[in-house]
Amino acid sequence: MAEILEGIEIPINIRALKTSTIYYVSTDGKNILIDTGMDPGTENFLLQKRVRVEDLDAIFLSHLHIDHLGGAEKMHQDYSIPVYMGYEDLVRVKAIQENPSGFLSELLDFLRMNGVPESYLQEFGENHPVIMELENYKNLDIEDIATIPGGTYGGIKFVNTPGHSPGSTCFYMKNEKFMFTGDHILERITPNISFYDRTTDMLSLYIKSLRETMKFQVDRVFPGHGKPFSGLKERSESIIDHHLGRVQEIRGIAKDLWINAYEIAGRMTWSKGRRMITMNSMEQNFAIGEAIAHIRYMKNSGELDEREVNGTLEYRSS
Structure with a gap:
């Protein structure tokens, strides 16, 4: 039986968002943290929820934005917890670190x-x-999530969802019909779609990813901002309509x-x-x-x- 904290909302210094939501998941004998907030103080918020950082087996990052990965490095350095991210985001973080x-x-x-x-x-x-937030990027030690055998860990399946970022990853629990979506799908905010190089069509990738995640049976969505909600398919369709409206x-x-x-x-x-x-x-x-x-x-x-x-x-x- 999986244990999931409904969401730990952490204040962030981004006016439009105000908070970032992280999740503690205990499943199949593994203790997992999904996302880490914006700064190194994440451990304090976990302790308030009686989550011991030293008991974590892995940290999964939904994507490369600072409000989701900012607390990862300190926990990795202090407790040697492995940190994983989608490959296309990982290579961009490494490029920032190198130059x-x-x-x-x-x-x-x-x-x-x-x-x-x-x-x-x-x-x-x-x-x-x-x-x-360059200092929080410089020393990040992250591994490619694709190196985990079978594309699953503790009953959590990794779903590649490029669009909001090139390596955006959702985390799906089939038995519970739960999906942790990072910024891929939010309930009240339409995720920002931007550029990451001079040629990649991120909006096309995003719309394709939304249509792919709509194929999953999901009863509850755990987003990277805000509280869990239902209606993934309907929300995905409204996001697509929003972007097509922008096109018009x-x-x-x-x-x-x-x-x-x-x-x-x-x-x-x-x-x-x-x-x-x-x-x-x-x-x-x-x-x-x-x-x-x-x-x-x-x-x-x-x-x-x-x-x-x-x-x-x-x-x-x-």
Whole structure:
């Protein structure tokens, strides 16, 4: 019989989210922690729930974002607990560790190519979550979750769900019909879809992953933010509809007009009717990344034409 804490909500320094939810699972003789919050103080929250960190057999990270992996390194160093993550996220973490200045340089070059003004670039770079939390990335010691034989551990099946991140992983318990979704599926927030290189169509991958997870029999969803909920299939369909609505909005913005990604993001309507100009720098980063992901999806489907003018990419509805 599996023991699952319904969720330990940990405060995080991201205004739109406020908390990150981690889970302790005891099943088939294994004690597992799914995600770790944003900073090294995670152990204190576990102790409040009478969870002894030294009894953990493994830590599984749903994806590479700091609000899910920030507490992993200290627990690994203090207690030698193995930490696992999806391969495509793991290689990106290692790239950041090996060349953090190169990561920032590539990020700024790509933002520049997408129309972000020079006057904003330094602030955008400084307020990128990876750069802000670089120390928490530098020493992470993580293993590829695919090295665990059979793709399961303690009755938990690993489900590859690229989209919110390249190596996003969900964790499925077939007997209980539970799925731990990280940021792949959230109940009240539509997960941010961004870019991780110059070519991969993350939105297309995300929609495909949502349709794949809809095939699982799931009675209860344990998300990376908020409380557990039911209705995975219905929520997945509403998320897909949301993104297709964004596509339609961009189609209208770029109709008969050559326009870059930064300008498109500035004209889009965001959560609660907000505009990008009202956001802080971190939120603007998310908005621009989201615009780029949708533009790439539309370009690949033939809905947008692309041209380069003086080093800046511009788009127009076909």
